[in-house]
Amino acid sequence: MAGFLQQIGSELKEYHISHLILIAVFLGIAYPCLHALYNLYLHPLRHIPGPPLWIAFPTARTIGMVRGIAEFQVREAHEKYGEIVRISPNTISFINPQAWKDIYGHGHAEFPKYYPKGINMDPKKIISSNASDHFRFRRAMLSAFSDKALAQQEPLIKVYVDLLIERLREVSESGNSTDMVQWYNFTTFDLIADLAYGTPLQGLAEGKSNAWLDNISKLMRYMPILVLIGAAPVLGLILKLVAGSKVRNSQANHLALVTKLAHDRIHHRKQADRGDFMDYFMRSRGQPHELSDAELIANSDLLMVAGSETTATLLSGATYWLLKTPHALKKATEEVRNAFKSDEEITFHEVRTKLPYMAVCLEEALRLFPPVPMSLTRSVPKGSMQIVGLTIPEKTVVGVHHMSAYHSELNFHRAREYIPERWLPESVTNPASPFYNDRRDAHRPFSFGPRDCIGRNLAIHEMHLIMARVLWNFDLDLDDKSRDWHNQKIFGLWEKPPLEVVVRQRKI
Known part of the structure; x- marks a missing residue:
C-alpha cells in the first residue's frame, strides 16, 4: 500500500x-x-504609422543595428509611411523641417537627451550633460572655437595639412592607388590631438593606425551590441559572454590613454598660451563655470571623436562623390587653381571667400553622406508637446533622422543624387530652378538649437582648407575597386571601407 x-x-x-x-x-x-x-x-501612439514588426517587437530594429542596416531601414520606412514614422513602440522619427525647431530649438522646454538601455553616457561630457552643466560646459568651452581661437590655431592645423600633402606627394610617385579614408583619418586625428593635448598621434608621420583609432573603431562596432543587450536580456547575455570582455578591454584601454594624455597636458604644460582647446578651457579656472580635471578629461575625449572622425568622414564622402561626378570635380578643381597662385596662399579666410563652388560641393556631401546619419534622440518633457502639429505625450522618444530627412524627395529634388548646384544662390532665388522648392532648412548636419555642435566653426574651416589643398596639388581618379564605396553599413557611424584613389601630382 x-x-x-x-x-x-x-x-x-x-x-x-x-x-x-x-x-x-x-x-x-x-x-x-x-x-x-x-x-x-x-498604445497611445497607435495612430502613427510605421513598420508593424518594429512596433510589435522592438528588438527586430535593434538586430538591424547590429547588422549595420537599421538606418537604411528607417529611411525606407519614411519613404513608405511619410514624414512622421513610428519606429518602435515609443519612438517617433521625423523628417519635416519644422521638427528641428519643435524638438531641438529655443523657446520651449528642453527635450532631455535619450539613450537606449545598455548605453551608459558620461554626464561629465557636454553632449550628455544635464541642462545646468551643459550651460556651464558650453560657456567654458565656446571660446576655444571662436574666430579669435581659430586664427591662433590655424598655424597648428597647417602643420598637419602640410604633412598630408607631403605624404600624398610620396604616394603619387608610386603610381598606385591609396586609401584616402586612412589619410583623412590620420590628418584629422593628429591635428585634433594636438589641439586637445598638445600631442600628435603620429598617424601621418608613421603612415599607420594607432591605439586611439583602433579603439574607436572597435567601440563603435560594439555600440549596437550594447543596445541589444539592453533590449533583449537573454540574447544580450549570450552576446555579453561572447564579446563582453572585448568591450570592457577596449573601453579600459581607451580611458587609460585619454587620461594620460589629458593629465600630461593639464599638469605638465610645455607651451603656454598656444591657443589650443585645453588652453582656452583652463582659462575658466577660478570662475563659476570652471571645468574640473575629470570634466576636462571627459570632454577632450569627446572632442577627439566628434572633431576628427566626423570631419574625416565628410572629406571621404566629398572626395568620393566628386570623383563620381566628373563635371563637379572639374569645376571645383579649376576654381581652386584659378583662385590661388601658390599653395601657401590657401588659408582659412581665403578658402571661405574665394571658393563658392567648392563650398557647395562640401555642403552637398554633408547632405548625401552625413557624418551623423542617425537621429539624435530626445525625450518629450513632462506634459505633452506639439511637434509638426501633432500632440506627442511625455516620455515619447523623438528625433529628426538625418539621413532620411536629407534623402527624401519631400525635402529635396532628385534627393539621392549628388548635385552641388542645388545650393547655389540662383537655385535658391530663381523660381525656374528645379531645386527652388528644396526644403533646405531640413538640412542640419550640425544639429540645431542650444545643443548644436560647438565645434562647427572649426570643422567647416578645417574641411574647406584640406579639400582646397588636395584639389590644388593633385589630380584624382577613383580606383575601380571603390566604384560602389557609398554602399556601406552604419554602426553608429559609417563603416568607411578603404576609398582607393589614384593620386597624381598636378602639372603646373
Whole structure:
C-alpha cells in the first residue's frame, strides 16, 4: 500500500512539474504576443504609422543595428509611411523641417537627451550633460572655437595639412592607388590631438593606425551590441559572454590613454598660451563655470571623436562623390587653381571667400553622406508637446533622422543624387530652378538649437582648407575597386571601407 501511494505521489509530482513547465512556456509565448498586440492596437501612439514588426517587437530594429542596416531601414520606412514614422513602440522619427525647431530649438522646454538601455553616457561630457552643466560646459568651452581661437590655431592645423600633402606627394610617385579614408583619418586625428593635448598621434608621420583609432573603431562596432543587450536580456547575455570582455578591454584601454594624455597636458604644460582647446578651457579656472580635471578629461575625449572622425568622414564622402561626378570635380578643381597662385596662399579666410563652388560641393556631401546619419534622440518633457502639429505625450522618444530627412524627395529634388548646384544662390532665388522648392532648412548636419555642435566653426574651416589643398596639388581618379564605396553599413557611424584613389601630382 505504501509503495502504491508513493507511486501515485510521484506521478502527481511529475504531473505538476510538467504543467508548470507548460504554463511557463505558454506565458513566455503569450506575454510577448499580448504586449505586441498592445503596441499595435492599444498604445497611445497607435495612430502613427510605421513598420508593424518594429512596433510589435522592438528588438527586430535593434538586430538591424547590429547588422549595420537599421538606418537604411528607417529611411525606407519614411519613404513608405511619410514624414512622421513610428519606429518602435515609443519612438517617433521625423523628417519635416519644422521638427528641428519643435524638438531641438529655443523657446520651449528642453527635450532631455535619450539613450537606449545598455548605453551608459558620461554626464561629465557636454553632449550628455544635464541642462545646468551643459550651460556651464558650453560657456567654458565656446571660446576655444571662436574666430579669435581659430586664427591662433590655424598655424597648428597647417602643420598637419602640410604633412598630408607631403605624404600624398610620396604616394603619387608610386603610381598606385591609396586609401584616402586612412589619410583623412590620420590628418584629422593628429591635428585634433594636438589641439586637445598638445600631442600628435603620429598617424601621418608613421603612415599607420594607432591605439586611439583602433579603439574607436572597435567601440563603435560594439555600440549596437550594447543596445541589444539592453533590449533583449537573454540574447544580450549570450552576446555579453561572447564579446563582453572585448568591450570592457577596449573601453579600459581607451580611458587609460585619454587620461594620460589629458593629465600630461593639464599638469605638465610645455607651451603656454598656444591657443589650443585645453588652453582656452583652463582659462575658466577660478570662475563659476570652471571645468574640473575629470570634466576636462571627459570632454577632450569627446572632442577627439566628434572633431576628427566626423570631419574625416565628410572629406571621404566629398572626395568620393566628386570623383563620381566628373563635371563637379572639374569645376571645383579649376576654381581652386584659378583662385590661388601658390599653395601657401590657401588659408582659412581665403578658402571661405574665394571658393563658392567648392563650398557647395562640401555642403552637398554633408547632405548625401552625413557624418551623423542617425537621429539624435530626445525625450518629450513632462506634459505633452506639439511637434509638426501633432500632440506627442511625455516620455515619447523623438528625433529628426538625418539621413532620411536629407534623402527624401519631400525635402529635396532628385534627393539621392549628388548635385552641388542645388545650393547655389540662383537655385535658391530663381523660381525656374528645379531645386527652388528644396526644403533646405531640413538640412542640419550640425544639429540645431542650444545643443548644436560647438565645434562647427572649426570643422567647416578645417574641411574647406584640406579639400582646397588636395584639389590644388593633385589630380584624382577613383580606383575601380571603390566604384560602389557609398554602399556601406552604419554602426553608429559609417563603416568607411578603404576609398582607393589614384593620386597624381598636378602639372603646373
